[in-house]
Amino acid sequence: MKKFIETVKNIWSIEELRNKILITLSFMVIYRFAAQVTLPGLDGKVIADAMNNKATGGNGIVDIINMFTGGGFSRASVMALGVMPYISASIVVQLMGIAIPYLQKLQKDGESGRKKITQITRWLTIAITLVQGPAYLASLPSLGIPANAFMLGQGGMFWITSMVLLTTGSIFAMWLGEKITDKGIGNGISLLIMIGIIAGFPSSFAQEFLSKTNTGGAGGIMMILIEIIVWLAVILACVYLVTAIRKVAVQYARKTVAGTVRDVAGARQYIPLKLNSAGVMPIIFAQAIMFVPSALTSASFTSDGVKRIAGYFSDFTGVGYNVLFAVLIIVFSYFYTAITIPTNKMADDLKRSGGFIPGIRPGKETGDLLDRILSLITFPGSIFLALLAILPAFVVKFGVQQNWAMFYGGTSLLIMVGVAIDTIQQINSHLLNRHYDGLMKTGSKRKSVA
Known part of the structure; x- marks a missing residue:
């Protein structure tokens, strides 16, 4: 434990690494704050009450999507789609790279080709959001959003403003992920997904704990x-x-x-x-x-x-x-x-x-x-x-509640483990470059070899 604390001190003593970690944490906080903002025209308190009163273990597929967006999907947040359109666009571009010669050429062009592929992915993200957005808005009642939550109804103005904000939210999430990759400790999109998954961990465990310890719990x-x-x-x-x-x-x-x-x-x-x-x-x-x-x-x-x-x-x-x-x-x-x-x-x-x-x-x-x-x-x-x-x-x-069971495997756990390992490796590389031992070893300063 003492060596671990000393290693943390070494991490904090490296200004470049400290700044990267602070930038990453700041952007993650901004992302989580934006995920709490409800779409205009909807009563956030009514939606929150409906979600609290909703029985656990609902639609498994919806719960999976909701986990990736940190609860924004069921909360009708401006970040309800989150980085999911960007992930879809990245997968499509990657698969298209197999069959389309132009993309194959860009993949071989180094940094300039990578920038063009990134730009194509961004535009495709917007296109996918424009398709997913209306489908999401149309499915709000089936997701458990009560009718009295629509303060101004579901008219054209609600659809236009919501579509603009959903698209902006996805673009903003994509921008945050790219900035974490460039200015932070890397793996920006993966970190945003992971923080969304972790956001549901405390409440899921608390519900499971109460269900097992309350009177009559098994x-x-x-x-x-x-x-x-x-x-x-x-x-x-x-x-x-x-x-x-x-x-x-x-x-x-x-x-x-x-x-x-x-x-x-x-x-x-x-x-x-x-x-x-x-x-x-x-x-x-x-x-x-x-x-x-x-x-x-x-x-x-x-x-x-x-x-x-x-x-x-x-x-x-x-x-x-x-x-x-x-x-x-x-x-x-x-x-x-x-x-x-x-x-x-x-x-x-x-x-x-x-x-x-x-x-x-x-x-x-x-x-x-x-x-x-x-x-x-x-x-x-x-x-x-x-x-x-x-x-x-x-x-x-x-007998485990579905929300807590989601953390026992599947995409959520693999993403958390994979991103955690990648982040530790990124930090290790900075420590080793500055002649410190890695995060998972000791915290002593290594002697530089002339």
Whole structure:
């Protein structure tokens, strides 16, 4: 503990790192403050009372969206859509980069190409917001917003002003994320999503605690302790999933060390291939498809037979929903890994740098080997990812409230763990550059080597 405190002091003593952390915290506070502002024409107090009186464990899909926006989605906030349109636009641009030569060229143009892709993503974010905004406003009554909350009705003026503010809110959230990435400690969009998820943690745990400890509650304090232990075990499993890698040994026949006249013969390194190279993207893709059955059940043009089938696959805790959800995650894990990990390019880069995998010819054979290894490790990684994604549904079956169960797996927990690890690595890099030990090691100042 003493070493940890000393490390925190070292972090605060580095002016550049201190400023980055303060900027990041300031922007996160601004984002959370904006998420509390209700759309004009709506009575925030009436909405808050309706949300408080609403029974826990409602629509699972809506709860998931609401978690990503820090409660702004169900509160009808100006940040109700948050960074979700930007994430959708980023995914679309990334997928379009596979098929559109112009985007492929921009990806290879370095910094100038990256700026153009960023600009395309921004404009696409606005377009997506203009589509999602009206759909969101039309669904406000079904989200539990009572009729008396609309102080000025739902006329044209309400729609125009709300659309302007929803679009502005998404653009503002995108701008905050980019500023955190540029001026703060990085991962701006991910940090905004994480802070929105964490915002619902205290109330969810408090509701679960009260339900177990109040008179007539099942389990009492002992059950709460068991739930916390299981939750920590799931977090540990997430950490292993995020950090697990398969090391592929690489050897360099001859390598000149810069600044010296000696050569290193047979220098040995490795290529790290992640067990879960796709991250949380397969869950995001799968959830996007799982929204379809829910939409069909509420659509007026859907027949009764289709509604029954769609209802079977839209139950968050149902067998059909979770089996289909798990299968989609496994499929998208392979799909996203295949399009984002260019094994042939890795093999070509390795060949140009004079490296090779022992016993394997450089070039095509190396690329085939890397592709085969990646396919083999993606299978257990995708299975593990699917189990984590559907774990909240199993937890609910054991009597845990749905809002608290959301923190037992799925996208929310993986995002929190992944962003936390990335942030620690960013801080570690600053400490090591200033000759301090990393955050997870000791807090002593390291001697610089001349």
